Amino acid sequence: MADMVLRNLDDDLKQRLRERAAKHGRSMAAELRAIVSEALTRPDTDPVAEFKRLATISRAMSAGRSHTPSEVLLRESRDKDAK
Incomplete structure (x- = not known):
């Protein structure tokens, strides 16, 4: 598995990620992985x-x-x- 670093994340986005992760019972890193996975498995629409x-x-x-x-x-x- 590869590691990535996300730099220059807006404070508001970081807070929203924290809240979303808490709502789903995940860490921020796990929530970010879930978001990326969902976005990349969704079919591109024209x-x-x-x-x-x-x-x-x-x-x-x-x-x-x-x-x-x-x-x-x-x-x-x-x-x-x-x-």
């Missing part, structure tokens, strides 16, 4: 593909519903703010 996936879900959820055009909503908001 942001554009993820956006398209979520947009497809959103369109499916609102299918068949009437929609107010954005320019109408914007005009109503501006008129309301002008009063």
Whole structure:
């Protein structure tokens, strides 16, 4: 196993790591290993593909519903703010 040194860690991040480690009943080093392991085993996602996936879900959820055009909503908001 390799050793690593993490330098110049912001004090706030160090405190958050300490609190997270305590919440999980681990040392700070064990918590950091868990974070790195989880981050590196998670599959990389393409942001554009993820956006398209979520947009497809959103369109499916609102299918068949009437929609107010954005320019109408914007005009109503501006008129309301002008009063």
